[in-house]
Structure formats: structure tokens, C-alpha cells
Amino acid sequence: MSDNDLGTFLRGQREAVTPAEAGLPTGPRRRTPGLRRAELATLAGISVEYLTRLEQGRDRNPSAQVLGALADVLHLSLADRMLLRRLTQEADCGEDPLICAAAPPLSSTARPTVRAVLDRLDPTPAVALNWIGDVLARNRAYERLVGPVGMLDAERPNLLRYLFTDARARTAFPDWEQVADDLVAQLRHDVPLRDPYVAELADELTVTAGAEFADRFADLSLAPRRVGNRRVEHPEAGVLRLLHETLALPEDGQRIVVHLPADDTTAAALDRLAGLRPGALRAVPAAG
16 A cells, blocks of 8 residues: 555546546547546536645545545446545544544344334335444345345445445336435434434445435435335336335334335235235225
8 A cells, every 4th residue: 555545546547537438528639648637626526726635645535525526527436436435534433533422323233022023014025224224124025025136235235325336226216216315315314414324324425326325415405205105126026116104213213114015916916926825915005
């Protein structure tokens, strides 16, 4: 590792992107390979002076918004975005360790009684989540619903990471934009503004997902929906139309989300996935 890994990485990525790839005219012969500093700075919405400081290692703490903008312009892959974030991560909770010290611990497991509730809800898909969207527990019906679309592939599955960084999510959720609005609104409004765990995840996704996440997170007008409908494109069962109901567990900082079939076709499809006789699940009419 050199003394200026971040600057070296940014400069290398800038020189690897052609003007055409960035949507710029090629123009006459260029002395600099790839993009000029001024071109990258303009496209990312930062000053040339600031980009120069980053590349020269004179500033090592760019904001997540700056990193996300640079990553978008440079067309970085998810792996490169994660590397970019790692190169700039701060230790010990950042500049204000008192915030971390005062924050309640983030729950990483569900209580046995919560797990029992999920099991009792089977064959209705249900999942227990903490306040940043980590999957803490789920029943078998939920695994049958989202396992085939890759939502549970990660060692620590998280709904927002999947939605914004896994390409399969766009296929799995035909109404991806609405789902993204809902999940970010929950993250933004359901916990204190300066919660360090939310801030850490938001910084990560601002870098790895770019403007798709950052613009939503900055939009205070987005309001979370406790009850709503959602379409899932299941590779075995086709399009499923589901209603979701959220049950809060305030003492744990957790919530249970239950997915109910919104029509008879979806109810029958969920029955088939579970190996049940037709009619075991019944459609729940949406509130008029």
C-alpha cells in the first residue's frame, strides 16, 4: 500500500475513461490519456482544485456524496466502488465518536419469540428486519419467495444493499422505483437523523449505488408506507402481487413484514411453491 492509494486510484480511473464514454466530444489530439481533471471535476460537480487535492493526497476525507458523484462519472463497477469507499473509510466512527458511544446497539438477531411468530405465519411469507434493513430471521415461505431472486445470497442479507447493488433486483421488482422510494423512506424517517448505523449504510450506498440512492436519501418529502402492494417477478411462479403489512417491535428496534397474496392467482402460486393444496392461502383484498 502506498501513502496515497486514494489519489492513485482516482487518477488511474480518470485516465482509463475516454471522453466519448463520458459523453464528451473527442476533439483534437489530447496530451492526457482519458479525461482531463477539469472534465471530471465539471461532470462530478466539484472544483478542479478539490479534485487536484484528492489526487495528490492533500485531502483524504471526501464526502460520500463526492465519492458517489465521481464513481458515477467514472462508470465504476460495484467492486471498484466498494474499493473506493474502503480507501476513504475513517476509523472509530468518524469525526464524532460521541454519537457512536450514545447510540443503542444495532440488533443482529431476532428473539426466539419473534422467530416463533414467523414460523406460525408460514405459509405466509414473513421476515424480521432491523432498522437498517438487515434480515434477522425469516420463515420458509419468505425463503421460497425471495431466495430464487438472490435476495438472501449475501452472508448478511440487507434489503437496501440488494435493491441498489444487485442487478437482479431490477428484474425481481418490476416496480423498482416505487420499492426503492419505500425502503429509503423507511431508512430516512424511522430512526433518529444522526443514527450512526444509518449514516454508515447511507455513506456506503451513496458510493456503491450513486445518485440512485443519494437523491432519494436527500429527499425529505419521501414518506414510508406501512401498508402497500408490491409486485415480485418470481423465476418459478411468475409475477406475484403481494400486499405487505409492517408490525413494529419498538423494544428491539425491529419490524416484522408480512407479505399477503393480493389476488387468487398469487395465492395459488404461493400454494404451489409451498407444495400445498390449492386454497390453503387466500387472497386479501386491498383496502379501498
